Amino acid sequence: MKWEAKTVKHKGESRIAVYFEKNAELIERIKAIEGSRWSMQMRAWHLPDTDENRIRFRLTRIVDTVPNAEGIAQIERFKQWLRSKRYSESTIITYTDALKSFLIFYRKKTIAEITNEDVVVYNNEYILKNNLSSSYQNQIVNALKLFFRTILDSKIEIDKIHRPKRSKILPNVLSKEEIKAMLGVLTNTKHKTMLSLIYACGLRRSELLALTFESIQSDRKLLVIKQSKGKKDRIVPISDSIISMLRDYYKEYLPEKWLFEGQQKQTPYSDRSLEEVLKKSVRLAKINKPVTLHWLRHSYATHLLESGTDLRYIQELLGHTSSKTTEIYTHVSTKSLQNIKSPFDDL
Numbered sequence: 001m002k003w004e005a006k007t008v009k010h011k012g013e014s015r016i017a018v019y020f021e022k023n024a025e026l027i028e029r030i031k032a033i034e035g036s037r038w039s040m041q042m043r044a045w046h047l048p049d050t051d052e053n054r055i056r057f058r059l060t061r062i063v064d065t066v067p068n069a070e071g072i073a074q075i076e077r078f079k080q081w082l083r084s085k086r087y088s089e090s091t092i093i094t095y096t097d098a099l100k101s102f103l104i105f106y107r108k109k110t111i112a113e114i115t116n117e118d119v120v121v122y123n124n125e126y127i128l129k130n131n132l133s134s135s136y137q138n139q140i141v142n143a144l145k146l147f148f149r150t151i152l153d154s155k156i157e158i159d160k161i162h163r164p165k166r167s168k169i170l171p172n173v174l175s176k177e178e179i180k181a182m183l184g185v186l187t188n189t190k191h192k193t194m195l196s197l198i199y200a201c202g203l204r205r206s207e208l209l210a211l212t213f214e215s216i217q218s219d220r221k222l223l224v225i226k227q228s229k230g231k232k233d234r235i236v237p238i239s240d241s242i243i244s245m246l247r248d249y250y251k252e253y254l255p256e257k258w259l260f261e262g263q264q265k266q267t268p269y270s271d272r273s274l275e276e277v278l279k280k281s282v283r284l285a286k287i288n289k290p291v292t293l294h295w296l297r298h299s300y301a302t303h304l305l306e307s308g309t310d311l312r313y314i315q316e317l318l319g320h321t322s323s324k325t326t327e328i329y330t331h332v333s334t335k336s337l338q339n340i341k342s343p344f345d346d347l
Contacts, residue, residue, distance in 0.1 A: 005057035007049055010039065014049040016057055017042055032093045037272055052136045056097070071103035074111060078147050086231060098143035101126075115155045119144065134164040171298035173332050178287055179299060185284035191277045193249040194260055194269070198293060201236045202300035202318055204229065205293045209268050211259040218243050225319070234319045301326070305333045 003020035010017075017039075020026055027045070030036050033056075036047040047053050066072060075096055082092045105122050106114055127137050141163050148156040174182075179199055186192040198208055207225050215224050216238070223238045255261045260269040275293065282291045297318070304314050315326040 003057075008042070008046065010042070010046055015046040016049050016053050017044040017046045018057055019044045028089065029093050029097060031271075032090045037275070052132055055101075055130050055132065066107075067100060067103035068107045070111060071100075071107060074147075074151075075100055075103065078150060081150050082146070088229075094139055095143040095146065098140045099147050102140060102144060111151060112153050112155070116157055116160050119156070119161055137164045170332050171302075171328060172289075172292075172295045173302045174287075174289075174291065174295055174299045176303060178285070179296070181285040182281040182287065182291075186277075186281050188277075189249050189252050190260065191281070193245050194274060194277065195281060195296065196245060197242060199296040199300055200242050201238060202297045202304075204297060205271055205274060209258070209260065209271060209274065212257065213255075213259060215259060216243075216246065218246075228319055230319070230321060232319055232321075234316065236317050298329070298332075301329045302332050305329050 003018055003026065005016055005018045008015050008017045018030060030045045030047065033047050033053065036045055038045055067075065078099060079092055079096050082095060087095070102122060103111075105126055106118060109118070122140075123137065126132075127140065141161055144156075145158050145161055148154050148158055148161075183192055183196055183199075186195070194208060197203060198205070201223050203225070207228050210226070210228075211223075215226070217224060218238075221238055221240070221243065222235050225234050225236065227233065253261075255265070257266040258268040261267060262269050262273065278291065278293055282289070301314055301318055304317070305311065311323070311326055311330070314329070315323050318326060320326045
């Protein structure tokens, strides 16, 4: 497929605009990239100007770079294998794009000839040379490990493909006062209810947009989240105030299928529209931070921890498989830190 990409300034921010004739597969790939948005003004999709995205879209020229014929066939086979294992479409897009990048790099080799040393060379000559992040490298590792498990005739030793060290980045957290301000400036009932529910229950964006009426068990004061990340179900408590807010919302909008529907009935609210709701609330609340929807989930977990909720319960509420993922919130909780007295005060 043909496309052209270039850097642009959009609303004062450096972005990468991607121009192409309408193509459903490419649209899905772009939508899977964090921060991607459609611009009616530019008539193009645009995404953050990062090293990864610059590499993905090989700027300033029309490209049609593909792996060799064997690589194309194997990518399609890998895609079907991932679908048979019930991986989500966004994960399938991420992994097949990562594999495609690797196989383009080695398009002059057959897959049977590729060795662990080639993986090291790719890491040095492509990932490190282009200053790509450890998270992007980790996606490559995930894709290669899964892919070479499906290849019978291979010289690759899967266990010797090493992951990069992860950067220890703390989650971004808003104060309760900031969240109260963000919600307080919203006058639209639907908008306010959506953001309130994300924070009140620690939801991911995709989880909120997938909710139906059956998700709410008001008599038990529970929210049931079905087939979320990792194909897991979980339940979280909902308060009387949230139940009351949901009832008021229902009376006003009368949704038919999804809990939060778009302008057309029986179609889910779009993720891009939800991002615009967040941006509006942040702007009106005069919060000068690059807030994302996921910050509300981080804030939920941190505020629970600060109020004394056991870390094991927070892990369950967030749907984390590993407790190590949840433990990151102990590093941003200020409750214990605020009780520490600086030795400077004794001078």
